[in-house]
Amino acid sequence: MTPELLQQILFYLFGAIAIGSGMAVVSVRNTVYSALFLVLCFFNVAVLWLLIEAEFLAIILVLVYVGAVMVLFLFVIMMLDVKKVTKSQLKSGYTRAAILIAAAMLVELVMLFAYRLQNQLPADELIRQGLEYSNVAEIGMALFVDYVYPFEVAGVILLVAIVAAIMLTIRKRPENKQIDPSKQIHVNPSDRVRVVSMDAEKGNGEES
Amino acid sequence: MFGWSELIPALPELLVLAMACVVLVVGLYSSNRSGGGFIVFLSVLTMLFAIIITAKDHVATVEFSRQLLFNGTFIRDGFGDMLKVVVYILMIAVFFYAKQYLRTNHNVRGEYFALLLFATLGTMVMISGHSFISLYLGLELVALSSYALVAYSRTDIKGNEAAMKYFILGAMASGLFLYGVSLLYGATGSLQIDEISSAIARQDNDMMLVLGLIFIMVGIAFKLGAVPFHMWLPDVYQGAPAATTLFLSSAPKIAAFALAVRVLSQGMENIFDYWQPMVASLALMSIIVGNIFALQQDNLKRMFAYSTISHIGFMLLGLVGGADGVASAMFYMIVYLIMAVGGFGIIVLLSSKGIEAENISDFKGLNQRNSWYAFMMLLILFSMAGVPPLVGFFAKLYVLQAVIAAGYLWLAILAVIFAVIGAFYYLRVVKVMYFDESETDQAIDVSFDVKAVLSVNALAQLGLLVILPVLFQYCIYVTRTL
Numbered sequence: 001m002t003p004e005l006l007q008q009i010l011f012y013l014f015g016a017i018a019i020g021s022g023m024a025v026v027s028v029r030n031t032v033y034s035a036l037f038l039v040l041c042f043f044n045v046a047v048l049w050l051l052i053e054a055e056f057l058a059i060i061l062v063l064v065y066v067g068a069v070m071v072l073f074l075f076v077i078m079m080l081d082v083k084k085v086t087k088s089q090l091k092s093g094y095t096r097a098a099i100l101i102a103a104a105m106l107v108e109l110v111m112l113f114a115y116r117l118q119n120q121l122p123a124d125e126l127i128r129q130g131l132e133y134s135n136v137a138e139i140g141m142a143l144f145v146d147y148v149y150p151f152e153v154a155g156v157i158l159l160v161a162i163v164a165a166i167m168l169t170i171r172k173r174p175e176n177k178q179i180d181p182s183k184q185i186h187v188n189p190s191d192r193v194r195v196v197s198m199d200a201e202k203g204n205g206e207e208s
Numbered sequence: 209m210f211g212w213s214e215l216i217p218a219l220p221e222l223l224v225l226a227m228a229c230v231v232l233v234v235g236l237y238s239s240n241r242s243g244g245g246f247i248v249f250l251s252v253l254t255m256l257f258a259i260i261i262t263a264k265d266h267v268a269t270v271e272f273s274r275q276l277l278f279n280g281t282f283i284r285d286g287f288g289d290m291l292k293v294v295v296y297i298l299m300i301a302v303f304f305y306a307k308q309y310l311r312t313n314h315n316v317r318g319e320y321f322a323l324l325l326f327a328t329l330g331t332m333v334m335i336s337g338h339s340f341i342s343l344y345l346g347l348e349l350v351a352l353s354s355y356a357l358v359a360y361s362r363t364d365i366k367g368n369e370a371a372m373k374y375f376i377l378g379a380m381a382s383g384l385f386l387y388g389v390s391l392l393y394g395a396t397g398s399l400q401i402d403e404i405s406s407a408i409a410r411q412d413n414d415m416m417l418v419l420g421l422i423f424i425m426v427g428i429a430f431k432l433g434a435v436p437f438h439m440w441l442p443d444v445y446q447g448a449p450a451a452t453t454l455f456l457s458s459a460p461k462i463a464a465f466a467l468a469v470r471v472l473s474q475g476m477e478n479i480f481d482y483w484q485p486m487v488a489s490l491a492l493m494s495i496i497v498g499n500i501f502a503l504q505q506d507n508l509k510r511m512f513a514y515s516t517i518s519h520i521g522f523m524l525l526g527l528v529g530g531a532d533g534v535a536s537a538m539f540y541m542i543v544y545l546i547m548a549v550g551g552f553g554i555i556v557l558l559s560s561k562g563i564e565a566e567n568i569s570d571f572k573g574l575n576q577r578n579s580w581y582a583f584m585m586l587l588i589l590f591s592m593a594g595v596p597p598l599v600g601f602f603a604k605l606y607v608l609q610a611v612i613a614a615g616y617l618w619l620a621i622l623a624v625i626f627a628v629i630g631a632f633y634y635l636r637v638v639k640v641m642y643f644d645e646s647e648t649d650q651a652i653d654v655s656f657d658v659k660a661v662l663s664v665n666a667l668a669q670l671g672l673l674v675i676l677p678v679l680f681q682y683c684i685y686v687t688r689t690l
Contacts, residue, residue: 149218168356
């Protein structure tokens, strides 16, 4: 088996799983399952990236998306107590309309690519780089030199997202039972407990 | 590699970014009682300095030589400079009105002004975006700040509903826009406007290009609020706090206009025949739907929303006119936004705590309560309707000239017919203000600076007449070098 053949087999295998799990994401009725299928999809795409020698991106995809983003997603889904979609909901008019539009888009895209492939052949073989070639350095150059301006703007977007999220959620409700530790520390026992000295009761209970 | 010299043309952006962060921090230490006077002062100062920096470099780069920076993702040219200065001026007015609104509602927080500044930065990024990456990032920066500004008053259910609608529809429009961009990238192999332009010139009609164009057009139409992608606009305008509505109708519209010009007139001028009919139908539908629906509104914010849609339609008509029409569209946009800011400004001024003067009945007998405000509103409404001596008329005139020159006489005639229909609802408000009995004689309590800003804003409808030909010639001048 030549390396090229092996590579093609791997490509089609992982590509097929990626597409299949991608479709499962939108068709499975349990939201937790669809999140897990998305994880599977990410893994397969990461393998595809490995095949085109983008090792760094592949690892980042697994670390960031699978390791962080999807775990967060799963947390949110489990906390929100999302109900399973019932069959009758799936048969609503919206679903039909969505399927119709999606089908139209699919036909359009297939026609488009068929048309393009007729006119010109797909791109040449991948350029294989030597061992000394560094993926990380290339990405670093692209991010911090070529695309430094969009990169900085993206940073500002994240800052705005943080500011907006805090602004919209931080609140002082009157019914809030939040505890202020510094106030707790400054409390004197004498403010809270009143010691009342009373004469001891006499008698054997019959008088009262 | 880039050197420090590359940062100089982007100095206005850096200034606004730095000041947005400063305002964010200062806002933490300013209490509700002080009314945020210092924050507003800082924000207005930022805009004034930005005007100076932009204008100074603008004069320095004589001949309007365009500068491509940051590996072609940023462009500095006369067109961008002019739009940016308009944004700064509009934002100064927005800051004053926002201060007034937040003070009446006892809800002054520094974040509001910081978010306004971030949104301003977003419009600037969009205006000088020369790559689809920077255009898209600018778009998101404006959108994200706007969502938060719409949801600003948390206890207001209507505002939250509006923010939710805006967020979901906006995210979808962004998605469609990005999808179009990816198709365009597939067809041309670049994200940079000038490279796309030359790639289009090389190849003959490519279906992938056209499909990408359609999706991008949807995104642009959504951001502008052109029919049939206008459904969010009336709901958001009505539900948002009046100060936010005021902002939404100012700088983001300029940004969307810049996006349309950069993408359509600058990047895709070679497939003008493809996008011209699309823009023409968007324009015509917007003019018809906007004017007809505005007739039925009793809510002034909603009425202004539909009137915005019709004005956007008019502006798009200018783009139909091709290269010469861009100047008229630009002029229309500038003039219209000055009116819109003034119109919403009056709503802000008449509002009292918790109650927005958003119904047309709230304007009953405004002339008895305060004849000066009534006169200001009269000027703005007449200008919006396009009554001859005011600038609104000339803006419409220039657009119609461009459309007729492009050979679309029937389009111009239809536009005029619907503009006349539209005049009715503006005049109805004027009638209510001057001939109806006032239901309340509550005094209008407005600080002096806001009153002055409003007066300048409304009197600009007359004042701009003096520099009208110069301004229009300048619009032509800067759009020639696109």
